[in-house]
Amino acid sequence: MKIQENISIKDLNSLRVNQLTRYFCSIETIEECKEAIEFSISKKVPCLFIGEGSNIVFTKDYDGLLIKNNILGKKEQDSRTIEIFSGENWHNFVDWTISNNRYGLENLALIPGTVGAAPIQNIGAYGKEVSSFINEIKTINTITAEERIYAKEDCEFSYRSSVFQNQNNLFITSVIFETSLDADVDISYDSLKDYIKTSAKEVKTLTPKDVFNYVSALRRNVLPDHNKEFNVGSFFKNLTLMEEEFNNLTNIIKVPFYKSNSLYKVPSAFLIERAGWKGKGLDNIRVSNKHSLVLTTTGNLKGKEVIKFANSIVDDIHNKFKVKLEIEPTLI
Template sequence: MTLKITPLVRLAPLHTFGIDTKAAQLVEIAVLSALSTSLQDPYYLLGEGSNSVFLEDYEGCILKVNLKGIEIKETADNYEVKVAAGENWHSLVELLLSKGIYGAENLALIPGTVGAAPIQNIGAYGRELAEFCACVRAHHLSTGERLQFSNSECQFGYRDSIFKRPEMSPIMITEVILHFPKNIAVQTDYGELKALGSLATPMQVFNKVVETRRLKLPDPAVFGNAGSFFKNPIIASSHYESLKQAWPNIPGFVVNEHEVKVPAAWLIDRLGFKGKVIGGVACHANQPLVLLNEGTATGQELLELARAIRSSVETHFSITLENEVRLIGAQGLVAL
């Protein structure tokens, strides 16, 4: 079936945080040509639901992108990999490794689909999708127009892209084209990978990333979560230096000559939020960047804990945390 339509569907199985909410309609898209421009409004595009939390019943239509297909071409200098939006990201990383195509191993075990990867500009352990993304192909849901965005047109930033802009809501990513240079060096300059050294193999990097992520991040099948709830804030270097006067051990990573990235988990930890519980929502006892659904979470409880964390960080550090997770209310995106 190329287009499956289900009315009044439960959303708990469709997003990894697992709040028990409903949507008026679910449309599952397996073939692009089957999609009509006359869609129920509002609508929300969904892959595997690893970066979206449905806070309450959604009054519109969920468009679940199930487009499949992978094509690999080899040139003299690189590999061109065309991937349909509905493919699983981690499975793609495993496939690339098996074929001797390297670079994506640092991004192993990041949940979600390939189509969601450019929206968030997924990144981990010293690499980001933007490094390999040649272009993104898309479909305009209102006009039926086929679109293509070059790397520069995607306006990639830290966990950001043009696809997050409100005016891009009718744009459904259908395919991502990735280029991996044959002479790419392994990246082991970040965190736990430093112990591997510069002579590590891509498979060793992959295994270390998977091991580390499994130790740090809870399994959504056990405790509902959406991974890192907040972005790591980027602040002015002068602000960072002033914070060091009061907090000498505050970590920071230089972004450029004017800015420093500060780990949000460190800020949250220092304020005592580890293990804090509001209703059915908890701040993870080992990784405070992750908020957990302990089984009975409501959207209001999640907002209450997230807003308490953000307010406390702003009060003590003069830093405003931004949510990395997309929060969905009855009509669409909700601001934290």
């Protein structure tokens, strides 16, 4: 395992923020992971794991060991249960499940990133969240070297959140998924349902592979390509408001919402658009004109410029609508 010093991380994060890391290495096995952890302990610096860098913002140079996860592999346990090593690409895994008669993940097609990062913010799209398909998560503690298996109940999954968030001392080595043998599909999410209705295919004949293809095509339509217009997907979370906060907001502006239990979910994109930000910004960073939750960069900027721009949106939305947007990606 080779350790490099003072290298640029521009090609390791999908916003293409240009910062340095003090040390860098890439790992392909659990043994290399342990070696990397020992190196960081011997140098008395922190370590940070990175997958495909599609949900992380480096706000400054990283003064530690950045560890790129390339640990690959699958272990089939039975026809429904499978262990996937954390460096595998998420979309390729979803594609593989459908080709191998393991169903349920098709609504989560084309989300960038690795399998190991998927539980961290409990990735979700088109009415599904990854947590619904997770049985267990295997981890290594980077301080104590202790290996621990988290049962689903211990993961504290909720909207774009889990127990693993902001815990840089836990490395997810593999995830054990339970998928379905049943090829029923769920297209109840409005924008997916509307998109599929415009196609020639009869809804009642849809297969999981069809849904996988429709979700992929829909995502290509509505999101900027992060390899060309650099971005981390949604930069802000949708709002989850208590009744009083929701009433205060609707006194200012009528908003679309979805009520779940006693909480109101409001699309932040709606407010960002109403505040006039869609397609607007600076030379090197702007709000996408395809999707108002996405900030795109030219790849020619520092992390602090990203944060300054994001904060100007947060402040403007607060001034106009008295609600506070929360940033979705991990800030380092």
